[in-house]
Amino acid sequence: MKKLRVMLLTYGKLPIPAVKGGAVETLLDSLIEENEKHQLLELIIVSKDDVAITVFNKTHKFSKVIAVKTRERPLRWFMQKVLNKVRFMLTGKKKNLIPHPEIMTKAQDYLQNTAVDCLVDLNCPERIPIIRTFYSGKLAVYLHNDYLNDQTMNGKEILQQLDGVMSVCDFLAKQIKKIPKVKEVPPFYRVNNGIKLEDYQMASPIEKQTLRSELSLKKDDCVIVFSGRITETKGVHLLLAALDKVKFKKNVKVLILGGTTYSAIKKDSYFKKVMAQAEQLPIEVRFTGYIKKTEVPSYLKAADICAVPSIFHETCCLSAVEAQAMGVPVIVTRIGGVPEYISEDSALLIDYDKNYINNFAKGLDRLIHDDKFRKRLSDQAIKGRNRHSQKRYYEEFVRSIEQLTETEQLKKEESHENINLD
Numbered sequence: 001m002k003k004l005r006v007m008l009l010t011y012g013k014l015p016i017p018a019v020k021g022g023a024v025e026t027l028l029d030s031l032i033e034e035n036e037k038h039q040l041l042e043l044i045i046v047s048k049d050d051v052a053i054t055v056f057n058k059t060h061k062f063s064k065v066i067a068v069k070t071r072e073r074p075l076r077w078f079m080q081k082v083l084n085k086v087r088f089m090l091t092g093k094k095k096n097l098i099p100h101p102e103i104m105t106k107a108q109d110y111l112q113n114t115a116v117d118c119l120v121d122l123n124c125p126e127r128i129p130i131i132r133t134f135y136s137g138k139l140a141v142y143l144h145n146d147y148l149n150d151q152t153m154n155g156k157e158i159l160q161q162l163d164g165v166m167s168v169c170d171f172l173a174k175q176i177k178k179i180p181k182v183k184e185v186p187p188f189y190r191v192n193n194g195i196k197l198e199d200y201q202m203a204s205p206i207e208k209q210t211l212r213s214e215l216s217l218k219k220d221d222c223v224i225v226f227s228g229r230i231t232e233t234k235g236v237h238l239l240l241a242a243l244d245k246v247k248f249k250k251n252v253k254v255l256i257l258g259g260t261t262y263s264a265i266k267k268d269s270y271f272k273k274v275m276a277q278a279e280q281l282p283i284e285v286r287f288t289g290y291i292k293k294t295e296v297p298s299y300l301k302a303a304d305i306c307a308v309p310s311i312f313h314e315t316c317c318l319s320a321v322e323a324q325a326m327g328v329p330v331i332v333t334r335i336g337g338v339p340e341y342i343s344e345d346s347a348l349l350i351d352y353d354k355n356y357i358n359n360f361a362k363g364l365d366r367l368i369h370d371d372k373f374r375k376r377l378s379d380q381a382i383k384g385r386n387r388h389s390q391k392r393y394y395e396e397f398v399r400s401i402e403q404l405t406e407t408e409q410l411k412k413e414e415s416h417e418n419i420n421l422d
Helices: 023-038 052-059 074-091 102-111 125-131 155-160 170-176 205-214 236-243 269-279 293-301 318-325 356-369 371-383 390-421
Strands: 004-009 041-048 063-068 118-122 138-143 164-167 188-190 222-227 252-257 284-289 305-308 330-334 347-351
Touching (some): 004 390, 023 041, 023 318, 023 390, 041 102, 052 063, 063 102, 118 125, 118 390, 125 138, 125 155, 138 390, 170 188, 188 390, 205 293, 222 236, 222 293, 222 318, 222 356, 236 252, 236 269, 236 356, 252 293, 269 284, 305 318, 305 356, 318 330, 330 356, 347 356, 347 371, 356 371
Parallel strands (some): 004 041, 118 138, 138 164, 164 188, 222 252, 305 330, 330 347
């Protein structure tokens, strides 16, 4: 049976393979890895160029990366951001940037000589009208963020040009359905994000202590880990504000894993602000800067608590999923699609309201001082770890592609049968 050929258009900021990080890029890497095992699809990925792509294409049989030389446009992007802010103030509508149009140009060139069964735009719905000018086949957008809703500029037109919407949570589907005056909404396909569970195993007591020693942490320390980009929407400042309200903090240690933007080592004004804020606390707060994705599990194995104080519409929050897979108790904001991945019986979910900092502080205080409570959350998290598997993620993605292309496949088969009859 011929494999379905799927073209995936990346955002263009970071490359595939995900050698420079990125949440969506890391997920796409895991999808590619599973496809090499199960060989159900032929994947064609249009990506920002990187030296790793040459090796990748030599070692992967069922996935091919088409490298694109992109260029930065800082002045143009700045002007677009200003224009978008003014537009939102006047109309209440947002328009996300299309930073690297070279991605679409390369896709158009490729499609002139090679047919695909469907094209999937990764997380940039504003590109859909442009893609439709050169591609008439099955087209879907794969949303990882809240980028298509009633505030999206030309949201109705974008939606009507799609054959399907893939999303990582039902929350995104609900957001799309808020777009007014849309008579026919394309089918929605839920694709749960997944992780490579073998990389996120619970640490044994000996392993935990060994890793703590390597990190200069003591056995009786209560270690809190934050893992993610150091940006305002990720809420590091709120975590530190909550910690300032917690009592008996002398043996509490906080590890802040991450840089400003994925692999960047630059410290912007927000990063410097939270570092100054941390210095005012009577506990040790350690900033690691950017670390490789493969290093994160070692820090989680040394942790007692994972804090996820996000204040924007998180749709999955992989850092919380990864911690739970390792049995690390999680305290997280109840926002966006997070409750679809993190259940009440395995974590503390805190409402984002006017009492947020106080309630987050109360949750941290309980987790720090109640060992039995932490153990109960850990046990429940471990019970549900298999639902976050990379294999399940791949299966749901393949099923969505099959359903998306089913009508087209039937047309092709009927056409083939008619030709045979003639």
